[in-house]
Amino acid sequence: MAEWTPDQPLVSIRDVHKSFGELEVLKGVSLDVRKGEVICIIGPSGSGKSTLIRCINALNDIQAGSILVEGIEVHDPDLDKLELRKKVGMVFQQYNLFPHKTALENIMMAPIKVLKEDPEEVKKRARALLKKVRLEGKEDAYPGELSGGQQQRVAIARSLAMRPDVMLFDEVTAALDPETVKEVLITIKDLAEDGMTCILVTHEMGFAREVADHIYFTDRGVIVEHGPPATFFKKAKDPRTREFLSQIL
Amino acid sequence: MEDFFRQLAAEAPRWNFIFFYDERSWNRIVEGLYYTLILSVACVILSVVIGVVGAWAQGSPSRLLRNIVQGYIQFFRNTPPFVQLLFFYFALGQFTPTYSPDGWLQVPIISNVGWAIISLSFFAGAFNVEIFRAGIEAVPDSTREAAEALGFSRMQTYTEIVFPLAFRVSLPALNNNLVNLIKTTTQAFAIAVPELLYQCVTIWNDYPSAQYPTMLLLFVVYIGLVGILVFGMHKWERALRIPGYGV
């Protein structure tokens, strides 16, 4: 396998097919994400957005096609999953923090247990990350004592603590109330501006327009249309895209 | 004090608290208490270990391992613990190797106390597997997935995330089962383990007038023993309580 170099796409998805039993959810999806790029995936419910990004870090397997992350074939049966997961961070809709650990411990756990890094050094980094997601002073709070938006920002910090090269966000604001949506979006925007490569599934069109370099519209397991936000939102050609946008905007 | 009970025995012949003034009886009670404590502590620990390992094995990808655990649970849950005890001691006990400490006597390497501990632990362990499994099932898949996405191995996910959460959910049910286990240790009486019930029966066979007092003693001791366990478990439950979390 050829060595990956930064001028190649960081994530390269080629003709991916994925079925759950009889149900074909992804019917040949291809897309590339370059280093530092932010892409947004939008589309109606059930169109396979979550499935697609879960395939990128091997939470789902695929039946055909290929997904390369920095040259690693994600669906190689001999894949070293740990190598992949060091590169790919993921944030979920339901935060999924570890409820028995404080905010700081949630962030520190994986670097200490998985990467076997020095706990003191990790602690410093974890504090810095909490500051970065604007949660100073919440170090010792348990997830159950934080609001949804605060939990989601801890989840983002927890993922960042592993120093991933690409971050996956699956509708991370969908479970939040409107006021807290903004604080999470600001956190993600900060990240994007720092140069983090991000793949986002979102229903926040205003946000997608503002931060995305490229927008993909999926429907029933295929990418119907894609383009940079300026052209995507104004000059969508496909009737399905138009209908979706007219409903949501 | 001794005089008081001597006096009482003389005046009320059914209330002969012989163990309070007769040294031999007192020593029997002490020995009985000792073995009851050994049985209780050993069975509690071993049965919890069996529960943890069994629940982990039930989530294993190996079908064979899962079936073995399932068979174990079915057998120990669906047959009387008393019969299990007799089976372990009389049937399996025959096949255990013996050793000879003095060149004369042949002593089995597993004593009756050993068999009682093994049999009762496996009995209670079967329930503990189910109890922990219910706890594990209460941990959302999404929490497990989050750990997986962070690079935790299956083992790490279990020990760091799933088990600590499952354990908290399991504590009340575990508490009940351990209370039952402690009470069930009296069945070791049947294979002549010199625990408290055994000693009490010996005493009242020798002194029928001491029957009510020894029964009373049994009740008091078990109320105390179970009380200590329940108190400790509740304290533990409170210590493990997570602020802002359901359990």
Ligand SMILES: Nc1ncnc2c1ncn2[C@@H]1O[C@H](COP(=O)(O)OP(=O)(O)OP(=O)(O)O)[C@@H](O)[C@H]1O
């Ligand atoms: N584990 C699974 N087993 C079976 N079917 C599944 C599974 N996960 C998803 N599906 C199905 O796959 C299809 C795509 O689901 P997916 O979650 O990817 O959609 P989505 O685009 O993320 O939708 P939403 O916007 O509602 O989150 C759906 O029809 C769903 O029912």
Ligand SMILES: [Mg+2]
């Ligand atoms: Mg989804």
